[in-house]
Amino acid sequence: MTVRSARSSVTVPLGEVAPPAVEPTPMRVSEERYVLTPIPDPVFDIQHLSLYYGEKPALVDISFQIPRRQITAVIGPSGCGKSSFLRCLNRLNDLIDGSRIEGRVLLDGQDIYAPTMDVNDLRRRVTLVFQKPNPFPKSIYDNVAFGPRMMGIRQRAVLDEIVERSLRQAALWDEVKDRLHASALQLSGGQQQRLCIARALAVDPEVLLMDEPCSALDPIAAGKIEDLMVSLKENYTIVLVTHNMQQAARVSDYTAFFYMGHLIEYQRTTDLFTHPRVRQTEDYITGRFG
Amino acid sequence: MRKRTIPRWRAEATPLLGLCGASLAMALLMTVAMLGLIFSQGLGLFWQKRLVRLQLRDGSRWLGEVWSRETVPDPTTGRPVRRIALHHGNRDLWGTAFRWIDEADVVGWEYPPDAVRIERLAWGPAFGQPRRVWVGDKPFVDPVDVRDPVWQELFASVRQDRRVLQDVEDQIDEVNDRLERLRRQELRLRYRSASDPSAQAALQAEKARWERVYGVLALRRTTLIERLQQYVLEVTAADGTALRIPLAQITAVIPANRMGLGERIRLYARRYWELITENPREANTEGGVFPAIFGTVSMVLIMSLAVVPVGVMTALYLREYARQNWLTRVVRIAVNNLAAVPSIVYGVFGMGFFIYTVGTAIDRTFYPWMAPTPVFGTGGLLWASLTLALLTVPVVIVATEEALLAIEPEIRHGARALGATQWQTVRHVILPAAAPGVLTGLILAIARATGEVAPLMLTGVVKLAPDLPIDDRFPFIHLERKFMHLGFHIYDVGFQSPNVDAAQPMVYNTTLLLLVIVVALNLTAIHLRNRIRRLYHGGSM
Incomplete structure (x- = not known):
């Protein structure tokens, strides 16, 4: 049922990635790589991860570690596999017919692709905020309470407390506290996205995956989300996929640069943007392609 | 700027627009004409006309109500002749209740003040002076x-x-x-x-x-x-x-x-x-149609109870669970084409499957002492409702599938990303979001089912069934009973009645009632749908 949308994110013709006539940058993937390792106290340890949709490889041999309670940005041109990578971390790719992975993804030392893994439990520990705000057609309260309810929490008082805490964490409480039972679809785009973040926080996750959370928002709303991410990093690990290099530079602590399904460079953000070790990274961040 | 190369009327398709408008006008006109006919013919029936006494040239006198007037060519001369249809009643005296009288034959025309119309339980109305x-x-x-x-x-x-x-x-x-x-x-x-x-x-x-x-x-x-x-x-x-x-x-x-x-x-x-x-009298040409109204409504309600779960579950499986491949495509095409099967075929199927197979089995298992009298092994409200549910289930499936298709994948994945299982996603997100679409399907199904007659004739409708399927006697709901139906009533009164003239306005009235019921049922469903929309989507939709 989701084949179409998911596949479109992968099958963008690779030829379009490099714009013509800027500089004859080779379209091939650089042989050079730089991956900072080891990382202190990693949440995720990704080992030789490859992802295929049918026969097409979307990710090739990715290995790096994601630090705890930090913001890790994943940047790269369209179709480089950043969203697909994000969806490997909570196994949302499983929902796509014909997807298949190789390698291992360890979450706190535990292989999330092991047969003993409870996928629904994993998705509560590692939850995803989508690019386009996707509130359910329900009330604000019911949106936030959705995850806890699916875990079996029924007591009204407990739910009330979770809803309030999550909305406060997402800096939305003051704007909606008087209309918790109004439809979520009446909120503005930025409010909807913060609602989706509150909804994700309500299941008490360890890791928040954010798939270009600001790309559908205006600059003011995007700024609010960025501030929010910085404040959330105190308690949560955040993996942020973004198109926007300024955003990555502003909010993240570590940055991974993906190109055509390969991890080209992974470094502390300050280092990656000031002293990129790989030529291809430099070309990308200086806008020579991408 | 480039010069326009095709003429403006072609670019804007002006003639096509005209055609669109004409089609719409025609559809409207047909609806209005149809309703106008039904209303004018039906609503006039109960208006008490004055009683007229006609003195004819041959010396005979007739008392009654002028039913209609028309101009017809004289059979011998071919000249137009105006004539009157007079409802003179007193069927027990003269055998008929109506008579065509040429206006040329009328020599006296008066309204006697003491003339009365007498409504009675048998023989239709009587006219005379008490x-x-x-x-x-x-x-x-x-x-x-x-x-x-x-x-x-x-x-x-x-x-x-x-x-x-x-x-x-x-x-x-x-x-x-x-x-x-x-x-x-x-x-x-x-x-x-x-x-x-x-x-x-x-x-x-x-x-x-x-x-x-x-x-x-x-x-x-x-x-x-x-x-x-x-x-x-x-x-x-x-x-x-x-x-x-x-x-x-x-x-x-x-x-x-x-x-x-x-x-x-x-x-x-x-x-x-x-x-x-009231109950009908006089071979259904007089009295009321209450049992038929009751039968129609209860049949549609039971059908709705059957068709919604079956249709929704089928669509859910087809859209949410089944792998989309050639098999699901074939199933989908087959379902869509079920709507083209003539309804009488559904009636035959309902009779063969529900009555003779399921009903007989129920009788053999639960009512063996009643043999050879059938209980469920004969037509009845339950079987007729289920047959109509079969007939309308494609409508509900298609509408539900459309509603499911309209839900963005982000919504589904959003729920799964929060750790909801597929069933939880379906139950708490997909179904509520699709509910208005399901109700649209139900509205279409009700409209279709209320007007069906042919399959009912094989599965449990009868001309006269004063015992209602729901009453105050244990066990209160008698699904095995035969029932009356407005659609069948129209057929029966209009075409099977010995007294066609008296029946004609009754037919229009019954049609009117049937329309009113369809509209009422639909309004109920639409109201429900709007409430659900407000509940789940807020006032914005």
Whole structure:
């Protein structure tokens, strides 16, 4: 049922990635790589991860570690596999017919692709905020309470407390506290996205995956989300996929640069943007392609 | 700027737009014309016209209501002739109730003030001038005037007696019902070959007791009827014949030529009320259609209860669970094409499958002592409703699938990303979001099912079934009962009736009621859909 949308994110013709006539940058993937390792106290340890949709490889041999309670940005041109990578971390790719992975993804030392893994439990520990705000057609309260309810929490008082805490964490409480039972679809785009973040926080996750959370928002709303991410990093690990290099530079602590399904460079953000070790990274961040 | 190369009228498709407008106008016109016909023909039936007495050239006289006028070519000369359809009633005297009269033959035309229309339980209305009331062979009120308090008091007391009689008859009905139950119990005891003599004896004693009760009631009824039959109203018909009508038979005496507008409106309202609340009489051409309304509505409701879960579950499996491949495509095409199967085929299937297979199996398992009388092994409300559910399930499936398709994948994945299982996602996110679409499907299904007649004729509709499928007798809902239906009523009254002229306006009225019911059911569903929309989508949608 989701084949179409998911596949479109992968099958963008690779030829379009490099714009013509800027500089004859080779379209091939650089042989050079730089991956900072080891990382202190990693949440995720990704080992030789490859992802295929049918026969097409979307990710090739990715290995790096994601630090705890930090913001890790994943940047790269369209179709480089950043969203697909994000969806490997909570196994949302499983929902796509014909997807298949190789390698291992360890979450706190535990292989999330092991047969003993409870996928629904994993998705509560590692939850995803989508690019386009996707509130359910329900009330604000019911949106936030959705995850806890699916875990079996029924007591009204407990739910009330979770809803309030999550909305406060997402800096939305003051704007909606008087209309918790109004439809979520009446909120503005930025409010909807913060609602989706509150909804994700309500299941008490360890890791928040954010798939270009600001790309559908205006600059003011995007700024609010960025501030929010910085404040959330105190308690949560955040993996942020973004198109926007300024955003990555502003909010993240570590940055991974993906190109055509390969991890080209992974470094502390300050280092990656000031002293990129790989030529291809430099070309990308200086806008020579991408 | 580049010069336009195609003419403006082609670029803007002006003629096509005109055609679109014309099509819309035509559709509107047809709807309005259809409704206009139904309303004008149906609503006129209950309006009390004045009674006219015609003196014809051949010396004969006719009293009645002008039903319609038309101009036809004379069969011999071919010249146009105007003629009148006169409803002269008194079918017991003359065999017919209608007559075409050439206007050229009419020499006298008057509205006698004392002429009345008499509504009665048999033979249709009578027209004439009331003379006197007889008790036995003595004149009791002579002369009689229907505006006189004497007559009104007498008529009121007769009516009261008739209500008492009705009560007694209801009681007899109840006793009959009890006896029927006892008979079934007896059959059951005998079938189980339980040679338990004490149970048998108790049953027999119970039966004997109720038979005695029946005897008492029957005697009471006979006495009441005899008393009621004593009062006879003598009416002079148009040709001078004395017509004697027992007061017990009369439901109303209407002095049509002496009524004011207010009285006419009240009479009109009362007649309409009778139509929708009373049982039919006179081979369904008179009286009300209440059992048919009740049958239609209960059938549609039971059908809805069956069609929504089946349709929704099918669509859910097809869209949410099944892998999308050639097989699901084939299933989808097959479902869509089911809608093209003639409804009578569904009727045959319903009869063969539900009645003869399922019904017979139920009878054999649960009611073996009733054999050979079928309980569920014959047409009934349940089987007719299920047959219609089969007929309409493709509509619900298609509408539900459309609704599911309209839900963005982000919503589904959003729920899964929060750790909801597929079922939880379906149950708490997908279904509520698709509910308005499901109700749209139900609305279409109701519209389709309410108008179906053919499959019902094979699965349980009958001409006359005064016993409603839901009543105050245990177990209150009798799904195995046969029932009446407005659509079938239209067919039966309009085309199977011996008295076509009297039936025609009834047909229009029944059609009108059927339309009203469809609209009412749809409005209910639309109201429900809007409430769900507000609930889940806020006021914005």
